[in-house]
Amino acid sequence: MARLSPVDLQKALSGADYPTDRDKLIERAKRNHAPKEVTEELSQLQKKTYENPAEVSKAVFGA
Numbered sequence: 001m002a003r004l005s006p007v008d009l010q011k012a013l014s015g016a017d018y019p020t021d022r023d024k025l026i027e028r029a030k031r032n033h034a035p036k037e038v039t040e041e042l043s044q045l046q047k048k049t050y051e052n053p054a055e056v057s058k059a060v061f062g063a
Contacts, residue, residue, distance in 0.1 A: 004037050006057055012038040013056065019049045025056060 012034030013025060020028075022045045029038050041060055050056045 004041055004060070006061060008035070008038060009041075009057060009060060010053060013053060016053070018053070019051045021049055022047055025050065 012029040012032050014028075014032055016025060016028045022042060025045070026039055026042045029042055045056075045059050050059065
């Protein structure tokens with residue numbers, strides 16, 4: 001499996017409205033035709049509200 005990059009993640013979530021939750025992030029990624037790796041990674045996130053793209057990146061990459 002190819003390693004997911006922060007750029008790939010942000011492209012997949014392009015157009016997302018914040019604050020948002022995990023399910024809406026997955027929906028957005030699917031609408032943006034994101035690779036399966038992106039939606040799989042998003043499905044591992046906690047069910048909570050994400051205030052901005054940086055918060056999503058931190059949750060995914062742990063940075």
